[in-house]
Every structure is written in C-alpha cells, then in structure tokens.
Amino acid sequence: MSTLTPVLTDIWDAEQSWKLATYADRGGYEALKTALTMAPDDIITAVKDSGLRGRGGAGFPTGMKWSFIPQDNPNPKYLVVNADESEPGTCKDIPLMMANPHVLVEGVIISSFAIRANQAFIYIRGEVLHVIRRVQAAVAEAYAAGHLGRDIHGSGYDLDIVVHAGAGAYICGEETALLEGLEGRRGQPRLRPPFPAVAGLYASPTVINNVESIASVPSIIGNGAEWFASMGTEKSKGFGIFSLSGHVTTPGQYEAPLGITLRELIDLAGGMREGHELKFWTPGGSSTPLLTAEHLDVPLDFEGVGAAGSMLGTRALQLFDETTCVVRAVLRWTEFYKHESCGKCTPCREGTWWLVQTLANLEKGIGQESDLDLLLDQCDNILGRSFCALGDGATSPISSSIQYFRQEYLDHLTQGGCPFDPMKATLFADELEMA
Structure with a gap:
C-alpha cells in the first residue's frame, strides 16, 4: 500500500x-x-x-x-x-x-x-x-x-x-x-x-x-x-483527508490512511518552508490541544493523538515555524471563539470574553506571572461546564500552549510585549546592551 x-x-x-x-x-x-x-x-x-x-x-x-x-x-x-x-x-x-x-x-x-x-x-x-x-x-x-x-x-x-x-x-x-x-x-x-x-x-x-x-x-x-478496514490502524480504520496549512512548502489536501505521522506528511508536502523549523501544530483544528516538534512521529489516528494529549478532530494540521508567536496565535483563536459563542450558557459566553481580556494583556506584556494561573483557572471554569463543546474547544489551545510554551508567555511580561514584534525585539536588545 x-x-x-x-x-x-x-x-x-x-x-x-x-x-x-x-x-x-x-x-x-x-x-x-x-x-x-x-x-x-x-x-x-x-x-x-x-x-x-x-x-x-x-x-x-x-x-x-x-x-x-x-x-x-x-x-x-x-x-x-x-x-x-x-x-x-x-x-x-x-x-x-x-x-x-x-x-x-x-x-x-x-x-x-x-x-x-x-x-x-x-x-x-x-x-x-x-x-x-x-x-x-x-x-x-x-x-x-x-x-x-x-x-x-x-x-x-x-x-x-x-x-x-x-x-x-x-x-x-x-x-x-x-x-x-x-x-x-x-x-x-x-x-x-x-x-x-x-x-x-x-x-x-x-x-x-x-x-x-x-x-x-x-x-x-x-x-x-x-477493503476499507485493510487501511488505517486497528481501531482507526480507513483513509482520511489531512489538510496541511501554514508554514509548509506545499500546503493542501493529502488523503492517506489513518495512522500516518506528521513527519511523513511534511515530507510529502516538501518539508517546512526553507530555512525554518516546526515550532507547534494543531492535529485537528484550533479547538484541539496544540502539539510540538517532539510529536512529529505520533500516529495520526484517534488513539495515537489522544495518547499524546490532543484530539485527531478534523485532521486540520496547521503548522507554525519558529517565527510565530504562540501567544498571539492563541489570542487570535480565542477571539474567534468569543465572537462565535452563541451566548446560551454563562461559562462560554462570559468565560471566552475573560479569556480574551487576559490573553490580550499578556500579549501586550501587561500583568504578572500569576496571571498565567488565573488564565488556567478561567479555562478550568469553562472546561466541562459549557452547554456544548465550543467552550471546551476554546480552552484547549490556551492550556496546551502554557504547558509547552510557558517561558514564551513570561518573555512577553519581562520584555514589555511580544518578543516576536521586530520593534519590540530591537528595543529590548538595546536595553540589554545599555544594561
């Protein structure tokens, strides 16, 4: 095959x-x-x-x-x-x-x-x-x-x-x-x-x-x-369309058996864009916990991705290289969920609004380290308490990004803003040189 x-x-x-x-x-x-x-x-x-x-x-x-x-x-x-x-x-x-x-x-x-x-x-x-x-x-x-x-x-x-x-x-x-x-x-x-x-x-x-x-x-x-069951893995049979987008050489749709790895898919897509490396990615769209380069060889089936702490979801593989600010990316996703909340239940209606406020301040370098714990506490008050899965999905990229990129959140606070902003990075370098 x-x-x-x-x-x-x-x-x-x-x-x-x-x-x-x-x-x-x-x-x-x-x-x-x-x-x-x-x-x-x-x-x-x-x-x-x-x-x-x-x-x-x-x-x-x-x-x-x-x-x-x-x-x-x-x-x-x-x-x-x-x-x-x-x-x-x-x-x-x-x-x-x-x-x-x-x-x-x-x-x-x-x-x-x-x-x-x-x-x-x-x-x-x-x-x-x-x-x-x-x-x-x-x-x-x-x-x-x-x-x-x-x-x-x-x-x-x-x-x-x-x-x-x-x-x-x-x-x-x-x-x-x-x-x-x-x-x-x-x-x-x-x-x-x-x-x-x-x-x-x-x-x-x-x-x-x-x-x-x-x-x-x-x-x-x-x-x-x-014939269908002969493809895929023991518990995740068949084929599926994997959507690769982001910082990959040839983004597009790749139909493959479930259980293929991201490493294999990236190879099929011509690798990451020239001169750059994978930083983080989503296995099933923005409502699934993000993963990192250490998960390149995780089988992309329901069980394999679940064991890695995320969800296969819709196989929407968004790939981001080292030039991407994870805090800004997560903020943009969270703004989407806040906008799309139907407003029926309080945890999602109010919770997504507060998530955006907290994330926006962190992205601007406003606040303190304890705000990360506040952010996780907000996620905990939404997860499993909203009327449908929208609220749960809104928390996934936040909690997983803090798990893998906590230091990047702290860098926003110590540098007074996003370190990936060219102007901020220049100002910070000048401050270090003066010190």
Whole structure:
C-alpha cells in the first residue's frame, strides 16, 4: 500500500471533475446500484464492519450511529449532512464538495436507503455560495439521471435531497444547533437527551453525519468492508483527508490512511518552508490541544493523538515555524471563539470574553506571572461546564500552549510585549546592551 490512498480525491485532477458524466466514467453510482439490491440492515452491517468512524471530529462509529435509529418509530426518518465546515484550519469538506460533489450525493442516497429515510438535507455554510451552487447542480444532475426522486432505478425507494444554506454561524457545526437552524430558529445547542437519533429534526429520528463520513460510504459498498478496514490502524480504520496549512512548502489536501505521522506528511508536502523549523501544530483544528516538534512521529489516528494529549478532530494540521508567536496565535483563536459563542450558557459566553481580556494583556506584556494561573483557572471554569463543546474547544489551545510554551508567555511580561514584534525585539536588545 502506498503512503497516499486517493479515493475521495482521486477524481480531483480530472477535467470538470464535478460533472456527473466525469463521475460516472470513474464508476460513479455503481455502488448505489449495488446498495439498492441489498437489505438496508446489510448496508448498516457493512459500514459497521468497515470500521468507519465519524470524520467530523468526534470519531464515533458511523454504522453504530445509524443502528440507533428506532425503526418502530412511526415518524419519518431523516439524514442530515453537516457541511457547516468552519473550524479554523479545517478545509477538507469544502474542496471535496467543489471537486467531487457526486460522491457526497451518492453517499447520501445509500445512507438514506440504509436508515430508511425518504428525505435528506445537506446543510452548507452560508458564506461558501460557490459550494452551495455546485452541490445544488450535482443534486439536479442526479435527479435528471434518475438517481433521486420517485422509485429510484425501479427499486421502489423514494428520496428527495434539500441543499440548505446556513446563516453563517460556527455554532451550527454543533449537530443540535444545526437542527435548530434547519428548523428556522436561532442556532443554539439543544439539551440532550433526547438525542437526535430519537428526536432530531422535526422531533423525528435523525442521523447527522459529516460530509467526509457520508462520502466514504460508496467506496465501502463498492469495494467491500474488508477493503476499507485493510487501511488505517486497528481501531482507526480507513483513509482520511489531512489538510496541511501554514508554514509548509506545499500546503493542501493529502488523503492517506489513518495512522500516518506528521513527519511523513511534511515530507510529502516538501518539508517546512526553507530555512525554518516546526515550532507547534494543531492535529485537528484550533479547538484541539496544540502539539510540538517532539510529536512529529505520533500516529495520526484517534488513539495515537489522544495518547499524546490532543484530539485527531478534523485532521486540520496547521503548522507554525519558529517565527510565530504562540501567544498571539492563541489570542487570535480565542477571539474567534468569543465572537462565535452563541451566548446560551454563562461559562462560554462570559468565560471566552475573560479569556480574551487576559490573553490580550499578556500579549501586550501587561500583568504578572500569576496571571498565567488565573488564565488556567478561567479555562478550568469553562472546561466541562459549557452547554456544548465550543467552550471546551476554546480552552484547549490556551492550556496546551502554557504547558509547552510557558517561558514564551513570561518573555512577553519581562520584555514589555511580544518578543516576536521586530520593534519590540530591537528595543529590548538595546536595553540589554545599555544594561
């Protein structure tokens, strides 16, 4: 097996890769025809056997989530695709929908058939209008080809897909806030239980999956569960899209088996930018605890990254070299979380505001060493106490950066500001020389 395993990205270099004709030439919608000859429960079993875990960050087994849908519930069943990709650093679902929307559409049809849903929704972040239009066009092509609508390919199965444009809120990436948005209300998380599998969209049984999770389904049905499970690690099966951004020579999307290391990915990307070295990085977006160069050989799977003290998340690998001020980077992320807090719960609404105030002072060199303990205490008062995971995510880069770069925080205080600011650095050097 080669280091890279292009499956979802295999078609990206084709001319007009987003068109149905191009997708069909590469075997597109053949898996759908296979699925329609199978019993829905057999499809769920195949996805379970493949070991596919949610690609949206949590890593929950996809087939198991589908099996939670109570089939004896008389209400309609719904499939909702979470395409509200807005985590800082995360950039895999949007290029996937742009370059290969039909693999998502085919995945939606197969997944809906498996859970016995006749209505599916693709919830896309409202700012990416070009993506919304492309997915809408793909859905229209699928209808025209008979892959959607009434009595699909004579199977007796009916399915309609709605492409829904969100209003542009990071919180709607949280699955229950997404449901609130779909129902026309303000995007805020719901209290659970009941869980979406029992009472989700319109109080009916609902499966909510990430774009990449659903897009992986056709390859599992087409090639078999054993084929998918042959890649990755023992507990983290299959392949995934790793998004490399930041101070790397060739940033971009690298589709590889789970368990690959950052060192291998950096080599594939041509190394760090010339003359510089890795200082810190995020394994799964800005809401995951950051890691350092000492973690270059950590397997990028759910267990390996977890053992290193972080989370695999969305595999948004943001790489920063030694020229980056970690305090300033963490402050920028925290400002994002403060802005995107829905305000529903006090720990997140008030806590993220106080985190920004404390971090901003430290970045300016205002305060004292005890303020670091105050900052950690603020994080402790948010972690595990907010209504959803947004508050928890806001604390991750702060606590981990203090763990690995405490001295850099102290340097801001002793130097009266950011030592990475050229003007500050010059003034500090002059002061040392005069002393």
